[in-house]
Each structure stands twice: as C-alpha cells, then as structure tokens.
Amino acid sequence: MTNNDTYHVPVMLKECLDGLSIHPDGTYVDVTFGGGGHSRAIFEQLSPKGQLIAFDQDPDARANAWSAPNFHFIPANFSFLKNHLRVMGIKQVDGILADLGVSSHQFDDTKRGFSIRGDEALDMRMNQSGELTAASILATYDEEQLAKIFRAYGEVQGAYKAAVELVKQRKRAPIKTTGQLMEILFPLAPKFKDHKYFAQIFQALRIEVNQEMEVLEKFLLQIPDVLKLDGRLVVMSYHSLEDRLVKNIMKRGNIDGSIEKDFFGNVLKPFEEITRKPVSPTEEEIAVNSRARSAKLRIAKRVSDGK
Secondary structure, three states: OOOOOOOOOOOOHHHHHHHHOOOOOOEEEEOOOOOOHHHHHHHOOOOOOOEEEEEOOOHHHHHHOOOOOOEEEEOOOHHHHHHHHHHOOOOOEEEEEEEOOOOHHHHHOOOOOOOOOOOOEOOOOOOOOOOOOHHHHHHHOOHHHHHHHHHHHHOOOOHHHHHHHHHHHHOOOOOOEHHHHHHHHHHHOOOOOHHHHHHHHHHHHHHHHHOHHHHHHHHHHHHHHHEEEEEEEEEEEOOHHHHHHHHHHHHHOOOOOOOOEOOOOOEOOOEEEOOOOOEOOOHHHHHHOHHHOOOEEEEEEEOOOOO
16 A cells, blocks of 8 residues: 555645544545555554545545555545435544545546646546536536626636627537637736636536536535544635535534524534644645645534534
C-alpha cells in the first residue's frame, strides 16, 4: 500500500487526521477517496478491528484501492452514504471525512475537460456514466438557464452577457471544446482577470454537470443519523458555496443556517464546532501544492440528535 501522490496530493493531511481523532478500533468513512492519500493515512492508524469505508464515483479512483479485510471501496456517489452503510450492516460510524472538489488527476486528465489549460473536450463529469456533460449544457440550456448557473455557481460578472454570446455562437457551430468556449468568451473577460473569469465559468459548468450542491446537501443532511455521539465530521471545501453549506450544518444543524429552538429556548443543533473558523493550509504546503490554496477545513463533533 503506497501513496499515489501523482493522482492527488492530500491537502492538510495532518489537520484532517487530527480532526478525526481516530480510535484504532473505530469505523471511519472517506467519502472522497480519489488517490487514496487521506484514506491510507487513516487506515494506517486502525487496528484489525477498525474499519475504513471509502466512496468514489470516478472509475479511475478504483485503481488506487487496496485489499484488506477491514477496507471497503464503494464505487458510488457519497449522497448514498446512509443506504450503503445500512447494506453493510453499519448504523453509525466514528468519523467521516470529505475532501470536496476536483482531484489533481481529474484536472490533469486531458479527456475530462476540467482544466482551463489546453483545448479539451467539454466533459466535466466526475461519474463517467452520467449523461449530462458541459457540452450538452452549452448545446441545450437557454440564455436564462445558462446565466442562472453562471451567476449562482460561478459568481460570474456579466453572466447574462456570457449566456447570450454562447447561445448566439452555438447557432453557427456546436461548442465542443474548452478552447472554443474560452475563445468565444475571451472578449467578455475582464482585462488582466481572464484566468479568474474562465475558472468561474468552468466551476459553474462543473457544478451543474455533477449536481454538486444538491449532492452535498443530501450528504450533509444524513450526517446526524450516521455519525455516533462524539463522532467527528471533517470537511474540506474549495469555494464559498460549499463552505457556506458546511458551516451552516455545523453551526445550526441545517442547510439554510436558520436557528431552531426547543420549548425552553435552547438552540437545537447536533454538532459542536471544533474549529470556530475554517483552517487554511500553511504557506509551506501551498508552496508545494498550489491547488491547496483555496482549501478551507472545518471540523465538528456530534453532540446530540438536534431534536
């Protein structure tokens, strides 16, 4: 069992392990297996009685799995966490880790279309069996739909202008590659900020293709049921939309951040924050792995059922 740092360098590895507060005989879940870096480090701290369950919907990730009686790889989206644990006869676990976003492997694979570098097919599917792609979105969504996702998921300035231009250009020829997309939108990109602009456009398309916000909501709402009392939830996010949902669930126990109280006025919340503010990677880590720069790590402990 060796580290596969060429697939994905695990971000804030020590901080994640400390956050999980691993018990050797406990049961842990890594819902974003990827290159297996975090999973391997967790597994190395477990006894033969401990268990690690890893989720990943990307078929490429399966090659990084290993064989062990107490390691289980589940090739599925983590929104189905609770169902898969029940099938395994597991009601609750001691810790859950989620490293959200796109792996280095997915960014670097020229067939996937995640990167703004080069001229790649507009795919952006994390699950290669999914039907929706970035190309199909650009071919079928109208101006309002495109503007909505650019605005909501990318916080793109001039979202409607970009949508109108894309619909106009696709009437002349299908938009099939990342290079075509950027060429069409380049005149609309803010001067000296085109890299950020395209990153926001790509992020919005990727989130829509993979329904990332809906998946994250479903996952987070399952946590109070599958995490034991005193169990740890460790989540790393890479943009404000994800971080807002994670913060709300940890602070308030719900997605929208509203406060719920019992008859006596006590705030009902299933979690206690271990980190009041998100943890960021060190400058030393960013120097080695630039993709860690935007990571925000939040850690919480389950303290009640929130009822």
